[in-house]
Amino acid sequence: MSLSLENLTCNCDHGSTDEEKYALIGQMIDAYKDKEGSLIQVLHAAQEIYGYLPLELQKFIALRMNKPLSEVNGVVSFYSFFSTKERGEHTIHVCMGTACYVRGAQKLVEALEDKLGVAVGEVTPDKKFTLDVARCIGACGLAPAVMVDNDVHRQVQPSGIDAMLKQY
């Protein structure tokens, strides 16, 4: 089973107001709530539409899907993909796998924290970037590697941060 945003009528790039976003998520749920195991897909779609999954939205999903909130929250908190905090326009994942770690990933994280003025897990005040770390992303030959959204940046040094961020 797959859920597709395209099946739903929406003229406005996932809606712009909270109300529109909730309405769209509601439509998603109504279409799929009776299918077993659809909670994860609904949460994926909801995060796609709303950007993140705050408690209020989890309550909305729980009620609409007729599931306990503790179950919805259990799934949200289990998968690191889901975020309960507002996310920036772009997400930076610094790889902290073994290869990247030994080639200076920790220093890179500190430099990024310094540059962006936020700690790991936080969003910059202008909502442009979320800084996060990842376990091995499977690009050990490029260590230390950084992913910004879906782009992999190779052998990033603290001195190369500005150039990398400029692209976004």
Add this chain to the structure above:
Amino acid sequence: MSMINLTINGIPCQTEKGTTILQAARNNGIHVPSLCHLKDIHKYGTCRICVVEQVGAKNLQASCMVEAQEGMEIYTHSERVRKARKTLYQLMISDHNKNCLSCLRNQDCELQALGRELAVQDDPYGNDEQPYQGVIDVSESITRDTTKCILCRRCVTVCNEIQSVSVLNAQNRGFDTKITPVTGLKLGDTNCSFCGQCVAVCPTGALSSTIHEDRVWKALESHKHVIVQTAPAVRVAIGECFGLEPGTIQTGRMVAALRQMGFYRVFDTNWAADLTIMEEGTEFLNRFATVLDGGEACLPMITSCSPGWVKFCENHFPEQLDHLSTCKSPHTMMGAVIKHYYAKKLGLNPEDMFVVSVMPCTAKKSEIARAEMQNDGLPNVDAVLTTRELGDMIRAHGINFLNLPEEEFDNPLGQSTGAADIFGTTGGVMEAALRTVYEIITGRELPFPNLHVSPIVGLEEIKEATIKLENVKPEWSSAEGFEVKIAVTSGLRGARKLMEQVEAGTSPYHFIEVMGCPGGCITGGGQPRTFHINETRKARMEAIYREDEGKPLRKSHENPDIKAFYEDCAGEPGGHWSHEYLHTHYVKRGLFNEMTDENFVVEKD
């Protein structure tokens, strides 16, 4: 039933097809240690302490999960098994809070007992620098301490599958996994019903009732007149705290112990149960008569003695609260009578009185914190002890319980009828009400052998009966031939089923009894813990019916002290005094408590 053959530790064994290896071993008298497994309740295979070696299988098997097969060759204590169990145990305690000496489950802890059994003598995986992490979350009823949680998930099973409340669940993953309400919420701020069934199954000190022992010790040492009352289900379970079999009736010794502890009066909540029948029976008759006369009244009427059930209804069915009887629960009625009637009789200032309820229940602890449970600025009840807490206090007082003489409750609030005794078991409140209501309408005794309404006696989740009213008294002529449909449920999953009918407008019933815990108060969240829940429940229930049958009076309206109370004070059931002191109203809360500002969070000291 077809049997299969297997050998366990070289001994030929037989077991019913379909049983697990663990059950097969135990049925054949072979002990296998286990931890998360709880017979009839929880089968999850999470702790893996019950692993056994199966000849021919590569890995050790969790015996609680694997079905016994014909020809299996099992070893339950081979060297490999013993080593694995020890390692599993050591991993489990590596991040466990080890303040065992000052833990309330000291010597009463399944984890501790298991360590002893496995002869574990070191803690190689413990981390001295960061020994454990977790939160302590105190609600009025239940205290959670996640530093003592071993993630067995028994509580998750009872909360979700048995009670359908679904507050507790596993959140986060890996080392960060916690059994908790939704991240960041405190139990007292959720839709928890406070039934305490999670507390009753917790193997460690992770879930406990919020202890009121200190409140009571302090009161006993103060100048106050400290009055205690005991619920019907306590007397058939308190003996278990002192090694007696479930279902041993210990009313007399319990009263003697309370007197030795220094309580000023020892009263019986059963007296107030008889009072409840007068009030609730009258309320039902009023609603019923209104409907018979073509008026509008809210039926089915649903009992309100169980505060866990009441809170569940307020959270999950906030628009159906008019169906609840407006009667307070018996112990809060008793508190109101003590402080606003009995005090005057004795010439005491009610502010100098302190009322303690000994209850099989954890929900009653948060019930007494509700704004509605006070009159004239005084709480009806000041402290609630669970049966387990009373057991602790008796021991701490140095009382040799088993050597006590049997004593009687004090009067006038100590005499009760058999109808009150059965309040402690599922079906009991309904039967007690019918013994009185039927007689009022027909002038005759309830037509069942020994006064037991047999269709509603027993431990099924939902029970129902139809009572046909015939040859009624002249003043009830409009009820002639009417078939009163009743239902009884215990456990909140059953309550949910009946309430879904009520909500949909399809409920066929006129009167419903709900008790929040499966089996009723006899296996409430405050009762002594047991590994044999079904057997214990049955034994306690039988004891409750024995206590009823042993009473000279079996119907609430025959209690002479109740009659005297109405003559002396309240006038008539449902009258002005009753409405002021014995009845209450309910709070719409909603699933996320979004309809109220009230919560039951107690900040940690």
